[in-house]
Amino acid sequence: MCGIVGYIGNKKATEVLINGLSRLEYRGYDSAGVAVSQGGKIHTKKRKGRLKVLEDLMEKEPLEGTVGIGHTRWATHGEPSDVNSHPHANADHSIVIVHNGIIENYMELKEKLIIKGYRFLSDTDTEVIAHLLDSLYQGDMVKAVREATTYLKGSYALGVLCHSEPDKIIAVRKDSPLVIGVGDNENFIASDIPAILNYTRNVYLLDDKEIAILTKERVIVLDQHGEEAGKQIFKVDWDAADAEKGGYEHFMLKEIHEQPKALRDTLTSRLYDDKKEIVLDKIKLGKEELDKINRIYIVACGTAYHAGLIGKYSIEKYARIPVEADIASEFRYRNPIIDEKTLLILISQSGETADTLAAMRLAKQKGARVMAVTNVVGSSVSREADDVLYTWAGPEIAVASTKAYTTQLACMYMIALHLGMLKGTVNEEELTKIQESLKASPEMVEKVIKKESAIKEFAYDKFNVRDVFFLGRGSDYYASLEGSLKMKEISYIHSEAYPAGELKHGPIALIEEGTVVIALCTQTELLEKMMSNIKEVKARGAYVVALAKESDKAIEKEADKVFYIPDTQDDIAPIPTVVILQILAYYLSVARGCDVDKPRNLAKSVTVE
Numbered sequence: 001m002c003g004i005v006g007y008i009g010n011k012k013a014t015e016v017l018i019n020g021l022s023r024l025e026y027r028g029y030d031s032a033g034v035a036v037s038q039g040g041k042i043h044t045k046k047r048k049g050r051l052k053v054l055e056d057l058m059e060k061e062p063l064e065g066t067v068g069i070g071h072t073r074w075a076t077h078g079e080p081s082d083v084n085s086h087p088h089a090n091a092d093h094s095i096v097i098v099h100n101g102i103i104e105n106y107m108e109l110k111e112k113l114i115i116k117g118y119r120f121l122s123d124t125d126t127e128v129i130a131h132l133l134d135s136l137y138q139g140d141m142v143k144a145v146r147e148a149t150t151y152l153k154g155s156y157a158l159g160v161l162c163h164s165e166p167d168k169i170i171a172v173r174k175d176s177p178l179v180i181g182v183g184d185n186e187n188f189i190a191s192d193i194p195a196i197l198n199y200t201r202n203v204y205l206l207d208d209k210e211i212a213i214l215t216k217e218r219v220i221v222l223d224q225h226g227e228e229a230g231k232q233i234f235k236v237d238w239d240a241a242d243a244e245k246g247g248y249e250h251f252m253l254k255e256i257h258e259q260p261k262a263l264r265d266t267l268t269s270r271l272y273d274d275k276k277e278i279v280l281d282k283i284k285l286g287k288e289e290l291d292k293i294n295r296i297y298i299v300a301c302g303t304a305y306h307a308g309l310i311g312k313y314s315i316e317k318y319a320r321i322p323v324e325a326d327i328a329s330e331f332r333y334r335n336p337i338i339d340e341k342t343l344l345i346l347i348s349q350s351g352e353t354a355d356t357l358a359a360m361r362l363a364k365q366k367g368a369r370v371m372a373v374t375n376v377v378g379s380s381v382s383r384e385a386d387d388v389l390y391t392w393a394g395p396e397i398a399v400a401s402t403k404a405y406t407t408q409l410a411c412m413y414m415i416a417l418h419l420g421m422l423k424g425t426v427n428e429e430e431l432t433k434i435q436e437s438l439k440a441s442p443e444m445v446e447k448v449i450k451k452e453s454a455i456k457e458f459a460y461d462k463f464n465v466r467d468v469f470f471l472g473r474g475s476d477y478y479a480s481l482e483g484s485l486k487m488k489e490i491s492y493i494h495s496e497a498y499p500a501g502e503l504k505h506g507p508i509a510l511i512e513e514g515t516v517v518i519a520l521c522t523q524t525e526l527l528e529k530m531m532s533n534i535k536e537v538k539a540r541g542a543y544v545v546a547l548a549k550e551s552d553k554a555i556e557k558e559a560d561k562v563f564y565i566p567d568t569q570d571d572i573a574p575i576p577t578v579v580i581l582q583i584l585a586y587y588l589s590v591a592r593g594c595d596v597d598k599p600r601n602l603a604k605s606v607t608v609e
Contacts, residue, residue, distance in 0.1 A: 002029060002100040003072040004178065005195045006159040006169045008214050009186025013068030014058055020195035021051055021070050025598065029072035031085035035096040037166045038065035042096045046085035067166065069159040071098035077106070078123025088127040090134035091119065094163035097133070099126040100191055101155035101176040109151060129158065137162070142213055145170050146226065149209060155354060159189050171212040177352040177380065180204040180212045180219055182233065187214040193236055194395060201236040205378040234378050250596040252398035252490070256582050257449060260442040262403040263575070265392035266410045271435050278418040282388040285371065287422045293343045293369070296323045299331050299359045300347035303401040304408060306482040308347050310574055311412030313475055318420035328355035332362045340367035345415070348372070349396060349404040351379020360384060373411045375404050389415065398597045400489045402582050405482060406445070406575055413438055413572070437569040444566045444576040451563060452583055458545070458561060459587035468516045469507065470497035471533055476520035479574040483518065483581030490599050491588040500533040513541030521548040521555055522565060522573035534558045547577050
């Protein structure tokens with residue numbers, strides 16, 4: 001959430017800033033602003049609303065400088081407004097900053113600054129940083145920023161302009177992502193790589209408490225002790241075009257269609273026809289280390305948590321190790337039992353999810369081994385974990401995750417099999433069987449996507465539905481949680497997912513004439529029980545949409561509508577199944593006139609707790 005872009009060079013800064021901010025719109029925001037050094041002063045323009053509102057203002061009141069910072073804000077402190085928008089400044093506008101994150105002790109700092117005579121215009125925690133820097137500045141902004149970080153508690157990524165030092169931008173981060181782009185006589189800061197990919201592929205990935213000093217000619221990165229950090233350039237190997245719509249109406253639809261490729265990329269080089277093993281490139285955990293593990297936690301948020309639930313199911317089945325799946329925002333506050341015999345598996349698309357990072361750091365403090373599943377090379381999670389498995393999904397721009405989720409599933413299956421092979425609880429026959437199903441999953445998804453027009457037709461027929469209930473058993477229930485979340489996220493339809501066996505323990509009271517029930521029926525051993533559950537809701541007037549394997553035609557006798565997935569092993573069925581649910585949610589959203597890629601109140605990367 002929130003986006004930062006900064007530029008220093010020879011180009012018109014506002015053009016670079018607006019272009020970069022437009023590539024961060026997917027992160028979620030409610031206002032936008034820029035600050036540019038021009039004519040010996042720092043000029044700020046900011047407005048509530050979409051970036052287009054700011055662009056229209058800039059056309060009427062252009063800024064011509066070549067040094068500037070920009071921001072898209074997602075409200076945390078204070079309502080969306082022009083005043084609360086970033087950038088924020090000190091009283092005489094000689095120090096201007098942009099900030100991602102949350103300053104937890106901002107009220108304490110604010111009260112002390114008010115006593116000193118500082119006056120505040122906004123309701124934000126960010127304005128406190130601007131006045132704090134003013135109180136500390138004695139002619140050296142790098143020194144002031146370093147000192148300010150000793151007072152700030154919470155998370156932050158900062159870009160700082162100073163009137164007295166007009167030829168530089170200062171940047172620092174803690175628990176909130178920030179990258180430095182290195183160009184030819186121009187340099188950049190950004191909260192995410194897509195913002196600057198049109199200008200450079202060479203970036204520094206800042207670590208916590210590192211400070212970057214950018215001039216037009218060079219970048220210096222200092223560690224928290226003030227010494228040069230000796231950073232290595234990270235070269236981005238994907239194209240800016242990968243973050244474009246490519247002719248699709250929405251990023252979400254494009255990313256749904258990219259899932260076969262994403263799955264192939266994630267599985268290739270890890271599954272071999274001639275090897276009876278799973279090759280996980282960055283996983284160093286071996287049999288000796290695994291034999292010491294007596295407990296596994298899978299910790300994640302939102303969609304990644306739903307992937308974790310299927311991971312729990314799979315690891316317990318194939319590796320026979322007890323697994324707890326936990327929501328990251330709850331995990332560290334319940335005093336979990338963690339020691340050196342614990343394996344913590346983190347799942348995060350961005351690798352920067354604040355709650356997930358906090359859980360990881362707690363576990364590492366207590367001696368646990370940490371394994372990360374993430375989509376972003378060089379992210380905080382990937383750098384701090386002991387083992388990393390990347391989902392090669394490519395850039396995911398839409399707020400509602402699609403290809404990141406299905407590739408996370410693929411990774412969780414591979415981890416489960418890898419652990420099972422190490423433990424000796426999976427034999428070669430079982431391995432071969434599920435390997436073949438996994439390798440076939442991209443083709444299964446391609447077949448499901450070909451049903452898009454039929455799913456669209458159904459969505460347009462039912463788009464006025466008020467409530468939708470999802471039912472499933474086993475891994476179908478876990479997949480139904482993700483289907484329900486997708487529907488809530490982008491179509492704003494109230495939906496709930498329940499284990500079908502719990503139906504009679506309360507949820508059935510909600511079923512009435514015309515209620516839409518989506519029944520996931522892909523688990524062969526549980527099919528008869530699901531048929532009984534369908535009869536129960538049908539008897540109370542529900543309209544039932546079933547998802548089943550192509551060979552299970554008997555389902556047509558019970559359900560009002562059936563969407564089929566290719567026949568596959570039960571464990572792998574969630575991959576093609578969830579794609580149907582993604583497409584359904586997408587077209588319901590379109591039919592209802594919702595903003596598919598930028599749903600209200602949501603952000604792509606949740607970098608605050």
